[in-house]
Amino acid sequence: MTVVLYSAAMTNLLRALEFLGLSLWLGSDVFLSFVVAPGAFRILASRDQAGVMVGFALWWMHMIGVVCGIVILLARLARTRMFASLATPAALCVASMILLTVVSQHAVSPKMAALRVQMGSIQATAADSPLLAEFSKLHRISVSLESGVLLAGFAAMFLMVRELANVGR
Numbered sequence: 229m230t231v232v233l234y235s236a237a238m239t240n241l242l243r244a245l246e247f248l249g250l251s252l253w254l255g256s257d258v259f260l261s262f263v264v265a266p267g268a269f270r271i272l273a274s275r276d277q278a279g280v281m282v283g284f285a286l287w288w289m290h291m292i293g294v295v296c297g298i299v300i301l302l303a304r305l306a307r308t309r310m311f312a313s314l315a316t317p318a319a320l321c322v323a324s325m326i327l328l329t330v331v332s333q334h335a336v337s338p339k340m341a342a343l344r345v346q347m348g349s350i351q352a353t354a355a356d357s358p359l360l361a362e363f364s365k366l367h368r369i370s371v372s373l374e375s376g377v378l379l380a381g382f383a384a385m386f387l388m389v390r391e392l393a394n395v396g397r
Contacts, residue, residue, distance in 0.1 A: 242307035246388060249296035249303070253325070254381040256289045261374060275351045279344065283337070290333040293377070297326040318391060321384035325377045332373040340366045 264285050268278040300322050304313050313319060343363045347353045353360045 239307055242303045243392070245303040246300050246307075247385075249300040250322070250381060250385055250388065253293045253296040254378065254385065256292055257374065257378055257381065260285055260289050261378070274349075276344075276349050279350060283341065286337065287333070290329050290337075293329050294326055294333075297322050297329070316387075316391070318384050318387035321380045321387065324380045325384070328373045328376045328380070332370055332377075336366055336370050336373065340370065 260282075265278075265282045268281040269275065272278045272281060301314060301319060304319055305311070307313075314323070340363060343359055343366070344350065347357070347359050347363070350360065350363065
């Protein structure tokens with residue numbers, strides 16, 4: 229006997245929230261990474277201004293991403309009414325995205341901001357400065373974390389589509 233938890237319309241709405249949340253998060257990450265950041269460094273008068281602009285946009289993208297991730301997981305939980313649905317590969321990818329984003333926002337970004345203040349100007353800092361070397365290391369970590377978010381997001385999208393395809397079988 230199959231138990232129907234919601235009407236088809238409610239199930240579709242909850243599933244649509246999952247896809248919408250993931251799409252918004254992935255779209256904002258792609259837009260920031262491939263449009264905003266390169267554009268800021270190309271258009272603004274200095275690397276320092278571009279860094280401040282990208283940092284501002286990154287903060288907002290992180291906040292929006294975490295909210296989207298929570299919405300995705302809550303919609304999934306509401307749709308399935310089973311905590312086990314949070315242990316599916318797609319949900320684990322979203323949880324990984326949240327974790328990577330939180331680490332980037334609360335562990336890496338503040339250290340980069342503090343180094344920026346200590347240097348005064350990234351552009352005017354000597355190339356052999358230990359502060360600049362540490363900043364560059366943290367920047368690579370930040371890029372790796374964002375890349376991890378993107379890869380986990382693409383995997384989550386694939387897995388969510390596959391789950392949906394398996395429902396019809």
